[in-house]
Amino acid sequence: MNSITQDMRFRLSIVKFYNRISATKTAIRYKVTRQFIYFWVYRFNGDIHSLADHSHRPHHHPNQHTDTEIKWIKDIRRRNPDMGLIDFWLRLKVLYNYSRSVSSLYRVMRAPSMSPVKKAHKKRINKPYDTPTVPSTKIQIDVKYVPTCCLVGDLKGTKLYQYTVIDEASRLRYLAFFEEHSTYSSTKFLMECIKFFPFKIQCIQTDNGFEFTNRLVSEKKTLFEETLCYKTK
Structure with missing residues (x-):
């Protein structure tokens, strides 16, 4: 369940006051702009969680990997499930003339489906030391x-x-x-x-x-x- 922050309570008070009085008096009382009031009034749908801040992260980036580059990465990962990051980057450069940096490739490969598969290592079981019980043995x-x-x-x-x-x-x-x-x-x-x-x-x-x-x-x-x-x- 999402928590209710102090900012969400403040915005709810603004919405309720606006519905009873007016935008001008609400702006004077809460010391905010009219645009701020209208924004949250239109955002409010009856649930206080609708007054929460949305992510400001952009949906697209002009330099993001293309679909072709993503396909290259997936193809090599499918054939080399346990290859390390640097070897993976060098393989891309040799096969497809990949021009991205290692850090850029790492950001793409953080997805669970592209992470290297760790090999299962057998746990080493040490042989117990055979302590002599008869004097003079060792x-x-x-x-x-x-x-x-x-x-x-x-x-x-x-x-x-x-x-x-x-x-x-x-x-x-x-x-x-x-x-x-x-x-x-x-x-x-x-x-x-x-x-x-x-x-x-x-x-x-x-x-x-x-x-x-x-x-x-x-x-x-x-x-x-x-x-x-x-x-x-």
Whole structure:
């Protein structure tokens, strides 16, 4: 239901006063022109909604798309339902020498029948992570740089790296600090992990850092990989 505005009530008062008195006295009382009074009196049909403002939007424009251009757009949209705006505009220029701008084409293609059809994307369902339940099944090793602001006393001004290992099943953790993160430090930490854990390690997970492996750039094994292969035999 259309709402009744304050302007509509004002115009209704003018119409009613005009019907009882006259146009001149109505113009003096409401401080409007006689033309304004006559306009709304002729517009009024007994329903207050007839006193509402009509759209001022023009019905035609001298530069609007022609029927031929509209047919071009519909034909290409029918053959290419999911084509984007820029590709659509270029296709029109190549096939029909279309001279309109992209923004002009966009205003025409805002109609639901000309909008691109969005492809249905399948929702990705991530595979649940299989967390080990038996200790020693998998342990994770990671290395982090220790910020200088955390170093005090004799360690102030030095550079340290924290190696951390954790068993995924038991959450048993061990960490150590080294002055460099290299394959030598990683190997030394691995030997400490083997001594620390009360069980035989079955699988070790690391990132692809050069302190662990060179498999992304070379087939040559690092000291860490060679030691790992030797200890798991």
